[in-house]
Amino acid sequence: MPVREQIEIHExxxxxxxxxxxxxxxxELKFSxxxxxxxxxxxxxxxxxxxxxxxxxxxxxxxxEQDGRAGIRLSFEDQGPGIADIQLALKDGYTSGxxxxxxxxxxxxxxxEFEIVSSPGNGTRVSVIRWKP
Amino acid sequence: xxxxxxxxxGKFLLVTIxxxxxxxxxxxxxxxxxxxxxxxxxxGVLIDITSLEIVDSFMGRxxxxxxxxxxxxxxxxxxxxxxxxxxxxLVELGLSLPGIRTALNVDRGMALxxxxxxxxxGAGEADDxxx
Numbered sequence: 001m002p003v004r005e006q007i008e009i010h011e012x013x014x015x016x017x018x019x020x021x022x023x024x025x026x027x028e029l030k031f032s033x034x035x036x037x038x039x040x041x042x043x044x045x046x047x048x049x050x051x052x053x054x055x056x057x058x059x060x061x062x063x064x065e066q067d068g069r070a071g072i073r074l075s076f077e078d079q080g081p082g083i084a085d086i087q088l089a090l091k092d093g094y095t096s097g098x099x100x101x102x103x104x105x106x107x108x109x110x111x112x113e114f115e116i117v118s119s120p121g122n123g124t125r126v127s128v129i130r131w132k133p
Numbered sequence: 134x135x136x137x138x139x140x141x142x143g144k145f146l147l148v149t150i151x152x153x154x155x156x157x158x159x160x161x162x163x164x165x166x167x168x169x170x171x172x173x174x175x176x177g178v179l180i181d182i183t184s185l186e187i188v189d190s191f192m193g194r195x196x197x198x199x200x201x202x203x204x205x206x207x208x209x210x211x212x213x214x215x216x217x218x219x220x221x222x223l224v225e226l227g228l229s230l231p232g233i234r235t236a237l238n239v240d241r242g243m244a245l246x247x248x249x250x251x252x253x254x255g256a257g258e259a260d261d262x263x264x
Binding site: 013019020023034036037038040041044045048092102105109110 | 153154157
């Protein structure tokens with residue numbers, strides 16, 4: 001399925017735009033209100049990571065389908081410093097900034113699938129999917 | 134610059150968050166509220182998040198910070214109007230809101246603030262067992 005929308009992330013208001021676009025698609029796909037909230041919250045966490053830790057990047061929002069099941073996929077990409085220890089970054093409470101350290105691990109818990117590719121100097125790409133029940 | 138309005142009701146401050154906050158706006162609210170608590174010698178802060186569709190870790194931290202700063206300034210914080218979906222998501226996200234009292238709606242939140250204030254004045258110098 002084609003990418004529904006791409007949003008460049010350069011400032012805080014871009015994260016707000018991502019939240020709106022993600023919610024609109026989640027509503028269209030008829031996700032429950034609880035699921036919509038989880039997906040939008042995960043999008044907000046990952047969007048902020050891209051902005052703050054990745055020094056900006058972009059987000060693609062798309063609907064996906066597998067075995068007749070609909071889902072929503074969000075991909076966040078940046079060319080920032082990258083993450084040396086992904087396991088550590090996923091740990092609750094670990095933070096390199098001044099956040100609570102729940103962004104990555106929290107987003108992972110809120111979504112059905114979570115994939116991260118990152119290494120120092122090569123930026124970070126996080127892709128998450130939430131499938132409809 | 135955008136600001137979230139803070140209303141004064143007697144000894145309490147009332148904030149209704151009605152916009153989808155970007156992070157700077159959340160920080161601004163934290164600063165404004167802390168300043169106003171000290172300036173007006175407020176004894177309680179009621180934050181109404183009925184219109185908030187999500188609370189992510191940044192907003193959660195902002196709410197916790199407000200409650201902590203308010204406490205240091207001798208004011209109680211009550212958070213009201215959290216949507217059930219937001220509550221479920223917060224728990225799954227792994228976010229607890231230490232130090233924040235919650236109530237279902239503004240009426241109950243105000244009652245909670247009133248009660249803790251009168252309990253305090255009624256009990257004179259007695260220890261505050263409520264928190």
